[in-house]
Amino acid sequence: MKFFNVAYATIVQIVSTIRQSCLTHLSRIQIKTNLLARPPVQAKTNSRPSSKDQQLRRILYLAYFSVGYSGNYSMSYPTNIKSNVLQQLTQWLFEPSPQITIASQRRHARLLSSLLIFALGMVCITIVSERVYAAVITLIILGTGYGFSRTRHYEWGALLAVFALMIPSFAMILDAAPGTLDDTYLAASPLSWLILALILASLWAKAWITAVVTIITIGATLGLPVVRPEINMEAIRWMVALFGVSGGFLVLAAALRNRDSKDIETQTRALEDQHQRLQASEQRYRGLVENISDTVYMIDTNGYFTYVSPAGSTLTGYALESLKGMHFLHLVDPEWRSVLVNFYQDQIANREDETKLDFPLITAAGEKRWVEQKTALILDEKQALIGLQS
Structure with a gap:
């Protein structure tokens, strides 16, 4: 019995020493964290506790709570550390192999x-x-x-x-x-x-x-x-x-x-393959369109640009960012606007696949330029009109 009493007293002393050491280190790190997290108003700094301090703090917390909590230390356990530990534990226990992709x-x-x-x-x-x-x-x-x-x-x-x-x-x-x-x-x-x-x-x-x-x-x-x-x-x-x-x-x-x-x-695999082919095709044709000298553009049913090739900036004098979202008639000579509206309304009503029309544009510098425009209808899978392309 005497042997067990001595052993018990020794274990209690060791545990008490470990807890006291943890508390001392935690107090130092907490003071450093508070100073870095809440700097004075006049001081401008983006300093944060180092990863080494955060890792040491996490280890000390785990060591402290593993040997018991006495209730005489009121520092709260950081929420981000608890959530990170829980997330890592959950991922380690339940997350399947990366080789499973579906x-x-x-x-x-x-x-x-x-x-x-x-x-x-x-x-x-x-x-x-x-x-x-x-x-x-x-x-x-x-x-x-x-x-x-x-x-x-x-x-x-x-x-x-x-x-x-x-x-x-x-x-x-x-x-x-x-x-x-x-x-x-x-x-x-x-x-x-x-x-x-x-x-x-x-x-x-x-x-x-x-x-x-x-x-x-x-x-x-x-x-x-x-x-x-x-x-x-x-x-x-x-x-x-x-x-x-x-x-x-x-x-x-x-x-x-x-x-x-x-x-x-x-x-699913067929859709993924089709999506990859469409992306490759889009990149290929986009590169082709953006490198030709003629201007290629698309407008929606309300007449606003949805796409303009780089050549459109050279033709009109407007930046591409300004052209996207601009109304098409903004570039047309005011005397010709009603002509274009009636012309393309007839194309839409008659469902003509492609038309050609010459008319003057007004550039950003106020210069008048005559252009020849070939316009085709853009239809969806139900043959409903969703825009025009030229």
Whole structure:
């Protein structure tokens, strides 16, 4: 007893020394942080606490709270540090591998990691029960599944989680007291939880994996009378029928889900490829348009410029930034404005693909310049007018 008292007193002294050292360093960093964060009004500085100070402060906080809080120190823990630590911890625990690029697969992997973390916690709680061997085996399988869930092979993690769900049901049957398994209800109750394993398999795994899990479940259920001959066969028959019917439907559901997922992935990849091709085409034609000597422009249905090539600045004397958003008639000789309005109204009404017209422009310097303009209609996929291009 004397030895334990001495050891306890020594540990208390060490903890007290560590806490006092943490408090001393935290006080120094807090004073430095306050001076840098709230400088005097006349002083103009953008100084901030160094990254070294912030890192040291974070370590000291963790050390201080890990050895206990006495209540005699009132400095608050910075919100940004708490949020950063929580964000880093969450990302480290649940974020899938960067090799998983499809958004839906990343969501599945993230959800699987979360469920496996929860399952690991629940198994750790129940590990003190009588069925220690079952809890340990389940813990090992779930831990391995969690490791797979953080990689691009996350589907293997789902498969291991399915098998981990089967262990408690069979453990309850194998450890049941003699004389309890001859009752239909008592024998069927533990096995009924196996349906959760089939549902989980159909949600995450492929159809053939769901079929394999169904076959294994039925085979293991049929094999129970070998190790427990007194088990009620009526319960076995009912559970095999339940697993067969429900497993068949779940395999079909998994096949349909996988087909839809493949269609979505195929469409997504096609859209991404099309988007990349359109971007490349746009850059290629934009470079071609911007390097020709003729002026190319587009206006909306109200007559305002939506695009003007660089040659338009040379022609009109206006900067490109000024031309964008300017009304087209602002550049036209006032005596010709009504002529252009009537001309292009006729083109729109008659749905003429292309027209040509000569008219004078007024440049930014007030100079009159005659131009020849070829104008085409811009139509959307429903053949509705959305603008003009020249």
